Amino acid sequence: MTAVETGRGLLELTRPVNAVAASVLTFIGAFVAGGAIEAPIAVTTAVAATGLAVGAGNAINDYFDREIDRVNRPDRAIPRGAVSPRGALVFSGLLFAGAVVLAITLPPLAIGIATVNLLALVAYTEVFKGLPGLGNALVAYLVGSTFLFGAAAVDAAGDIGPAVVLFVLAGIATLTREIIKDVEDIEGDRKEELNTLPIAIGERRALAIAAGLLVTAVVASPLPYLEGNFGIAYLLLVVPADAVMLVAAYESFENPTVGQSHLKYGMFLAALSFIVGRVALEVQFQPPGL
Template identity: 70%
Template sequence: MSVAGTVRGLVELTRPVNTVAAGALTFIGAFVAGGAFAEPVATAAAVGATWFATAAGMAINDYFDREIDRINNPERAIPRGAVSARGALAFSLALFAGAVALALLLPPLALGIAAVNLLGLVTYTEYFKGLPGAGNALVAYLVGSTFLFGAAAVGDPLAGGVLAVLAALSTFTREVIKDVEDVAGDREEGLRTLPIVMGERRALVLGTVLLIVAVLASPVPYLAGTFGVWYLVVVVPADAVMLAAAYRSFDDPEAGQQLLKAGTFVAAVAFVAGRLAAP
């Protein structure tokens, strides 16, 4: 494998779209808390720590999942030989070190959130992924906590609370849909994911119910006076897209997951719009 091929493989391990999105959610958390520009150093450190930690989590997940990926995702960097398993592990450890270095610049509460999240990322695949619902819940927490982390970095963690819950619920649904996609490889590896334990359709129903709860709760920031009316203008289409994604996932889990990602992105835009239009 050429140097260029290895570099490309390392970049793929970080899942650039996912890592940039995680950093953006952390920034939104700081922005909603009113400190993104008032505390630029803390905000930058929080966003950077999130990027490094997410990239490290993605890389170490691929390291532990390398045998499953030979079945479910043979095109990924390790199965196709672009990066060795040992190289992926070393790369992930270097990324974790970068996350820790930046997190040490933050206030104690933000540092505590970072420590919990780093532990969750390291233990996810080895200990939680194969437990029915536990892995889904951990990933949901990790995504939701980016809002808390960004808000805590600038001194107001409660400002990101509602957003964290909404993001966590929608993420749980997306993780269930992903498990439905990966049933073949997960069953081969002996994992006990929700679709394997309770059946694919029942798992999707559970995910849909939780998503409906998130949609019903989505007006809360506006009703509480935290966000302005533009939040509702943007979040209503986001809710519609996410509900459509849940419906689509019963026939086409891959398409449903991609549609849910799009809806989540629109919801993130709604948070920014709502803060800009806050009373």
């Protein structure tokens, strides 16, 4: 393998799209807390720490999952030989170290969240992934907690309350997607003797649980507007986002790959609604002439 191919493989290990998406969620958490402008350095640090931590978690996940990926994802960096297992492990450690160096400069609550999350990222594959539902729940927590981390990073500059609501909504939506992904990966997981939720209770029952969770999140999605945390623009975007996610859940019964992919699009649209909804609220209450 050439240096270019290895470099591309290392980048792939981080799942750059996922790392950037998680960083954006951290920014949104700070933004809805009202501290993005008041504490720009803290926000930038939290965003960078999130990106490094997620990249590290994805890399170490690929290290532990390398045998499963030979069945489910043979095109990934380790199975195809672009990166050695040892190289992936060292790379993950460097990214984790960078995330820690950045995180320790933040307020105590943010450091606490970062500590829990970093330990969870390391333990996920070896401890939680093969436990029915628990691995899914851990991933859901990690995604939702990016909102909390961003809000905690600005500390007294903002209000963490709105981020808590987003944490719950994002966590439920992510749990839905993770269950659907387990249905998609059921063949490789069986060969590795993992006891994921679809294997433990059956694919249709797992998908039914996922759909029920998503309906709960959709029903609860107007809460940020009703509580006065977001403006009306939030509803104008979150309603179509809800529709996309509900359709995706329905599609997953026939094609889990398509369903979980479309669900991701709906989640991104929902994340956008958080930003737009907060901006709309700020504009609504801004004094005339300012």
